[in-house]
Amino acid sequence: MTIGLEGDALVTPTVAAIDVAAERARTVGASGRHYFNAAGASLMSDAVLDAMIGHLRLEQRSGGYEAANLMVDEVAGVYTAAAALLGGTPGEFAFFDSATSGLRAVFDSLRLGAGDTVIAPRSSYISQALRMLAMKRYDGVDLVVVPNGATGAMDLDALESALAAASGRVVISAVHIPTSSGLVEPVAAICALGRKHGAITVVDATQSVGQLDIDVLALGCDALVTTGRKFLRGPRGTGFAYLRNGVLDGLGGWAPDVRGSVWTGAEEWTMDGSARQLETWEASVAARLGLGVALREAAERGMAATESHLVGYAAGLRDDLAAIDGVVVADPVASPSAIVTFTIDGLVSKQVSAALRLARVDSISVPAGHAQWDLGARGLASVVRVSPHVYNDDEDRDALLGRVSEIAAEVTAR
Template sequence: MTIGLEDGASLHPEMPPGMPSGVAAIDVAAERARTAGVTQRHYLNAAGAGLMSDAVLERTIRHLRLEQRIGGYAAATELADEVDGVYASAAALLGADADEIACFDTATTALRSIFDALRLGPGDTVIAPRSSYVSQALRLLTLRRHAGVRLDVVPNDATGAMDLTALDRALEQATGRVVVSAVHVPTSSGLVEPVAAIGALARDRGALTVLDATQSVGQIDIDVRQVACDALVTTGRKFLRGPRGTALAYLRRGALDGLGGWAPDVRGSAWTGAGEWTTDGTARQLETWEAAVATRLGLGVALREALDRGMAATESHLAGLGDRLRRALAATDGVALADPPAARSAIVTFTVAGLPGKEVARRLGEARIDTIAVPAGHAQWDLGARGLESVVRVSPHVYNDEADIEALLGAVAEIAAEAR
């Protein structure tokens, strides 16, 4: 039985409607077979932390055991080629070169490192969308308050995405060095920003684009050359299904020419004299020497799994699943979609009349259905501006089957009915 769908619609996740010709279907059964976490709960929170595959977990643990036997440095030296392979896999996924990839512990750290290296000061301009996440928004507000940087938050158009005409106007009026702090998919909705158009406008105006892709890498096929961004950051734990505490950054070759990392480290710099040092021109100039090698190797497995699965197939599958969820939830009495019209991702947000999002997520959790409530404090320029105190966020992945979707829709319908 399907719940809340139009007649003739299907929830069958293997074959989303409108899949492009020649794109293979996702084998959901195979994904579930290699993901132990699906056996106990209906897990629909990939945008928070996707479920690792068994192989990702085993690779991480195996390296920790090696470190236990021979020490962390010796273990890293022994696996140096495999560690280098993580950069190659990330580059293949993003359409970059391996020397344009850097590894971090979190995407927030990566963003901070990039913006520190840009050395923005009085009179320089940062342009940001309303879809900015709290960590980056606070970073930009701090630059405005303490470094004298001009901050221009661009309004949305009728679709809920960044208004490109307003962006072009902001770029024309910007002063000093100009950086567009773009977002691909926000934390607060299923919106997909027009990042290729944003990057093209910025490049035409001589501005740099730094893209927050934490909610898109792993669910949307991304080519950094086509997007025309100068830097991109993403986390490993979400749609990439890597271990927590892993992240990646792409830094276009030459983007920091004449600047270099704000806090040089032996990882990407050489101390050549009492007061002199040289900096590696690659993205690794932003890294630090110390790192959790075990989780980085686990991320490497997750990257290879994403490549093997195929990002075109993954994007088509997840976009179709998100569309079906939006239709079903919109047809449920007492439920209102919170996604803007430009929502095209697997992330779906909604509210239930009479209940705060945290309470809805709690009740779903009692039914062994994992979602999350996103408060306005995580997205004031978006949720706060729309007068939404919180939304419930659902984010399926390739390991979710029809039983997971049915369980969610049935439970939301019951919660909404009780609230009425």
């Protein structure tokens, strides 16, 4: 949501309210449970599921290739829907089966080697952190992990110093929102510093797409990678990347595939200059069409409205959880996102999640092993993570808070 100054007054644009009842009506999983795991995999709408089942039936009747041919326009529409939601052009999007495969493809195609530098935040996700550590160990890439400032977000002065000292080609592996807390990193400022120092910035937006109002052009990133199943409410097995036109120019291409390459002679080939060069031919067309529906539903609902609603709902949860005896909210100060993390004194997070599940409240325990540079560095073995979406109502909130209060009271009474 963009907040601007008009005259002397701070103007917050009015955003439409979210129709929670309508979202629940089109989300079968919203009834019967209190589902707070959008940051794991959120609940799909009926239309997302229908699009997938419809295509699977078409494949069963017509054959997989023939079904895809019948749906060429619809598949192209998924690229258009991604650009409509996030900015950029359809040709700047490539689709994968997860955020991790997207990040791998982007980083592999950047071809970093000995003497080059990757700069990373403490909020890095396990798969990307281990990938960068492997690049350091096996390829001689210099890896710099930037410290946090007082708010828990990346220290921008430290980033600037790291950029100034970096050698070779420099890539910032930025994170928008981590797996391990509600932190929102200052990605626009990170990208701006990257540009100033001639670095390429790749943003891991796995937890922010579908949750925050994002415009890749306003962020100023070179690439942005996300998954379909989390706040976007798409199906599992989907992910995609925005790759600014020209970012890979001169790098020669990586892992050419029939999807984005032409084999022109015995030892010759050409590659599609667009983001498509990162894709593989084989993919689940059904899942991709489901993702297209989720992208359009997010845009129709409105991302400014969604962001404002989710951030507000989560802020209420954080306040109410903090007021319960024995509960410690674990989010850093810079946490205006819809991921809420906490611990209960005397219990490990897995026990808390299991106890919540008995009351049909779905949360998840995030172990330090998923975020060593964050949770590990903060001395937290694990945290309970709750992540609401637009289908969560007041009853869900009351069920969560009521059960957490009971669990905390049971520990105190021991």
